[in-house]
Amino acid sequence: MRVIAGLLLVLWIVLPVVPVLLWSVAVQWAAPAVLPPSYSLQSFSALAATDTVRAAGASSLLGVGVATVATPLGYLGALAIQRLPRVPARLVELTLLAPLAIPPFALVMGINVAFLRFYLLPSVGVVLVLAVTALPYTAFMFRSALATYDSRFEEVARSLRNLVANGPPCPGAPARWCNRPGILPRVPGGLGRLHRHAAYRRGAVADASHAAGVRCVGYRE
Amino acid sequence: MSSSLEFIGTSRSFGEATVLHEVSLIVEPSRCVALLGGSGSGKSTLLRIAAGLDDPSSGQVLVDGGDLDGVPSEKRGIALVFQKPLIFPHLNVVDNVAFSARMAGQSRQAARRHAMAYLELVHLADFAGRSAGRLSGGQEQRVALARALARNPRILLLDEPFSSLDSRLRENMYSLVEDIRSELAPTIVLVTHDRREASILADSIAVLDDGRILQHGPVAQLHYQPATLAVNRILGGLNAISGQVDGGIHHSVLGRVRVQPGMVDGPAFLVMRQEAVRILPAGEGTAVGNVAGLKSLGAHTLVRTEVAGNDGLPETLTVEVSGDPGVSVGQMIGLQPVNGSGWAVIR
Known part of the structure; x- marks a missing residue:
């Protein structure tokens, strides 16, 4: 029974893709033909065209730029909703939802006017406009993630960070680096160690929630 | 360290x-x-x-x-x-x-x-x-x-x-x-x-x-030796018998029980843990109680007794015994502190 259910599930996902795949290799395909009368890879060759590659590159850059701006802002927004008292939290929530409630045309026109006043570069402007529309999604995605997160992980992690004189030694690093606050970015192997030791020298600190693999913040003066 | x-x-x-x-x-x-x-x-x-x-x-x-x-x-x-x-x-x-x-x-x-x-x-x-x-x-x-x-x-x-x-x-x-x-x-x-x-x-x-x-x-x-009735309660003590301390002796329905030195004369509660009271046949011990209830704790049993007070109001005294207490509800029994001495608190 489970196998049949699994197969049906796969079919349910795969079937809608089949016409798209056929379209990708069809020269022409008109009703009432069940299958395309002739096939060609012409559509795929268009993928390699300069314009397509340039457009894909621009879209990717735009996507990365928007994600880079909207993800940390969304995280901060979600954190504010979770940790602020009820009324201010609700205000933050409404502010984050506003881009969804306001018609996109009005939003973009309004933001564009502001950007023009600041003499902003067009590409930066586009990233920021898209980041504003992406912000509600990133914020509420993080909000869902934070809802299942126990903040006591941070408290345990703080109490486990060993910054006192009786801490374990720090092999491989000069004695002066040992038992200093350290940020531990998840950089693998030797590079991570080098980075870590360098961070010790700078007196870097990690936010306690780093323990739960969530985030790193700032450096200690 | x-x-x-x-x-x-x-x-x-x-x-x-x-x-x-x-x-x-x-x-x-x-x-x-x-x-x-x-x-x-x-x-x-x-x-x-x-x-x-x-x-x-x-x-x-x-x-x-x-x-x-x-x-x-x-x-x-x-x-x-x-x-x-x-x-x-x-x-x-x-x-x-x-x-x-x-x-x-x-x-x-x-x-x-x-x-x-x-x-x-x-x-x-x-x-x-x-x-x-x-x-x-x-x-x-x-x-x-x-x-x-x-x-x-x-x-x-x-x-x-x-x-x-x-x-x-x-x-x-x-x-x-x-x-x-x-x-x-x-x-x-x-x-x-x-x-x-x-x-x-x-x-x-x-x-x-x-x-x-x-x-x-x-x-x-x-x-x-709890400092107060609240400590006695939190530590699971079930007995606090009202009475009067006079010359280092607490007078209550349990009779005369010697309490700690330095206890000032006046009204005080005798704190006596349920494990520190012994059940005896009726007529023996320092007080007489009527068994009012039995509660099993598994290997132990709590025997709740009512001891008639001098002013007519009964005091409740609970005794913890191991195994079958050998008494039934309504039975008259004798009661006696195990050590013969007790601990008094004012509040």
Whole structure:
């Protein structure tokens, strides 16, 4: 029974893709033909065209730029909703939802006017406009993630960070680096160690929630 | 390395509500003190203040005589184990225990080697590679203990760490804590609402009620020489018989019972634990009681008796006997304090 259910599930996902795949290799395909009368890879060759590659590159850059701006802002927004008292939290929530409630045309026109006043570069402007529309999604995605997160992980992690004189030694690093606050970015192997030791020298600190693999913040003066 | 921990006049208020009222307490190095109290008594708040996760409204917290005011949690050298094990879900067992060493800059290999020693201490060396989600409740709490100990803390704080475990696992954890104490001798502050757990694990118990320490002393002292009726109640004492102290003798329905020296003359309650009263055949003992109820505690039975008072109002006296008490409801029995002496309190 489970196998049949699994197969049906796969079919349910795969079937809608089949016409798209056929379209990708069809020269022409008109009703009432069940299958395309002739096939060609012409559509795929268009993928390699300069314009397509340039457009894909621009879209990717735009996507990365928007994600880079909207993800940390969304995280901060979600954190504010979770940790602020009820009324201010609700205000933050409404502010984050506003881009969804306001018609996109009005939003973009309004933001564009502001950007023009600041003499902003067009590409930066586009990233920021898209980041504003992406912000509600990133914020509420993080909000869902934070809802299942126990903040006591941070408290345990703080109490486990060993910054006192009786801490374990720090092999491989000069004695002066040992038992200093350290940020531990998840950089693998030797590079991570080098980075870590360098961070010790700078007196870097990690936010306690780093323990739960969530985030790193700032450096200690 | 173990350190002393001292609270001096520590208070904590949340808005109008004061949850700790000028608490003063000393925990000597390598000793285990249990903070015993009910829900809302302020015991967990006191622990959070010691750990640096909360700030006192007033008062001081000292470790080895040094004031911790303004010292962040990560610089206090104090490890905390919660009721929920809070095993980091993205790390396996050994990496959870190695977390502190990794944070201190050790290589993964060295940190894991360091962690293995502590996993052996909690008898979980065979589970080193297991993911955090595939542990039982007891195993998770062992990992949490090992992780806290691997940090080499000056003071270990345990916030009701065993209350979610079943009784068999809890007994195992008590043995484990004993092993840890004999091996590493850490200073431990244990928060619990379970007086049995406090009595088994701690050298001394501090009884908290409504944000105040009512009494701090050795386990036996709190059971048999409570400072107040509230301490007697929190430590499970069921008997407080009203009467009058005159010349060091308490006069009540139980007859004349010698009480502690220095007790001033006047109205006082005779505090007599249920285990410290003996049932005798009717006509013997210092008082006569009528059996009003029987309650089984498994291997023990509580016998509730009503003893007629001089003013006509009966006093209730409960006696705990092992096995079958050999009495029935409505039967008249004799009652006598086991030691022949008692402990009186004024309030």
